Amino acid sequence: MSTTNPLFDEILSKLKIKALNEMQLASIEAADKHDDLILLSATGSGKTLAYLLPLVKSLNPEGKKTQAMIIVPSRELALQIESVFKSMGTSLKVTCCYGGHLRETEENNLVQPPALLIGTPGRLSDHIRRGNITVDSIETLVLDEFDKSLELGFTDEMSFIIGSLPSLKKRMLISATETVRIPDFIGIQDPVKLNFLNSTDQETGLTIQTVASDEKDKLQTLFRLICMLGNRSTIVFCNHRESVERTSNWLKEKDIVNVFYHGALEQQERDAALCKFRNGTANVLVTTDLAARGLDIANLRYIIHYHLPASEDVFTHRNGRTARMDASGTAILILSPEEKLPAYIDPETEKIELPETATLPAKPHWSTLFIAAGKKDKVNKIDIVGFLSNRGQLKKEDIGLIEVKDFFSFVAVRKTKISAALQLIKEQKIKNKKVKIAVAK
Structure with a gap:
């Protein structure tokens, strides 16, 4: 139409x-x-x-x-x-x-x-x-x-x-x-x-699945599930900020590259986490329901409900991050032994059987540069591409997603090229101004 x-x-x-x-x-x-x-x-x-x-x-x-x-x-x-x-x-x-x-x-x-x-x-x-x-x-x-x-x-x-x-x-x-x-x-x-x-509910390409955890603590099940899903873009929802950080740190210890996001973070920390997730520096985002609304992330494949949502509305909004417009996506609920499937979910929902052995997913090919200059410094995406191409000797295909904020910017750079580029640009100026440039924390 x-x-x-x-x-x-x-x-x-x-x-x-x-x-x-x-x-x-x-x-x-x-x-x-x-x-x-x-x-x-x-x-x-x-x-x-x-x-x-x-x-x-x-x-x-x-x-x-x-x-x-x-x-x-x-x-x-x-x-x-x-x-x-x-x-x-x-x-x-x-x-x-x-x-x-x-x-x-x-x-x-x-x-x-x-x-x-x-x-x-x-x-x-x-x-x-x-x-x-x-x-x-x-x-x-x-x-x-x-x-x-x-x-x-x-x-x-x-x-x-x-x-x-x-x-x-x-x-x-x-x-x-x-x-x-x-x-x-x-x-x-x-x-x-x-x-x-x-x-619209009937038209969405959303698939809902469940996976059983043998223990009340679902971390091991989450790890095995992420390994099974591979390096596809995935959001893991937890109900509390403390759980978000605990889950994220545990996954990092298990060598799963991820970022976390919740309301107690400073704005720059939030922006960095979301940018790394959007640009492929991390394929897993662990978050509270803060990320259940207002985030439009392209090609998001999986939603994992690590903690069961508090209500059907919360479930709907979490799932709305994937299967947007004409795309397809999958929402997976992890159930501990004492948890029951919420009444608003079809009891015949498909159950996932996890493989006995877990193979770590491939690591992301991108890393993220932080540049301490943004829109208010009259710096735009074209300036950044030119700077990284000319001064950092990067080819077009080595530069990924660029996000320019008011006072700083984030740039995805191919991981194999970022160290050499940093050495070349560390003393250089953008728009005649020397600014801090580093791998984003």
Whole structure:
């Protein structure tokens, strides 16, 4: 299915998307005809584009004030949406606001108001109190994963933000679960509701399997399972931060290359872990449910539920990291002797028999360089490729995924070439500035 809108067709061409799905087309049509919209659709079904396309259509490129705001529960989701919006290639300015980095950076970006503001409730309410946001001009509000924002206790901040927007005309609420009563402060009246949860669930390419652990401590079973799956991209979900670090360290001792990720890490540590996972430096990510939302990682093959999810919603969101759009994926639950399969999972679910002998998966071919320069230093991907090619004598095929943040960057470099390249570039300058360059910790 294609659109009849030239602007949308141009954007889809830039995103290399051939056609919109049924849910996305329905969302665009509904947003065109109604002021208030509730969209329910499975994780990974393309909801971000389903609301960004009608949003872009409604924004005035000549406007000098902020026209729309997207509120999300996590910085990861905020950054993900910003990335998609920028990839659409419009001339519209966007600013992302979230905790964990300097507020002053955002304040500088807000001096010239962006057409679109994306952010987490705490940081957005802080900016409003400081008078940094042109609240009177915002006419469109999107609440992405609004159920999670309410669940995480952001009710007071969201109530304050929405109460500070006097000119709101349009509200869009987006979620992958249908479990939450919508609070009155959101001000949604007579909304049109699009529920694609059942239809998209049936269409996903997700396979669910179980594996039995002989012991209450499942580490040995997890190790054997990862060995069986090989070096495919895998997320391991644990219920607690302490369990995440314990599991990650134990796997490292068993020579399984992995990274871990949870909410107590500093922002740079989070960025480094996710970048290493995305670029193939580590094929295994051990994490809490923080990674169950807002992360869009290409070609993710396996989800392992090391700890059973706390609810069916959590199970759904964890699994939504794989089998996204038309891809296939597998979710595997590890069950200890005293654990039973949750009631919401088919009791006939396929059981995996692990091989008697475990063979370590092949090691990743990539390593990650940390460069202490980013967007705010006027450094971009082209600069980094040129620097590594000219000064580090790396060929194009030796340089992998590059991620440029505000004040630092990460670059995947073929592991066999990284030592020699480091020696060549250690005294060199990027953009006439000497910066720290090292293998990312």
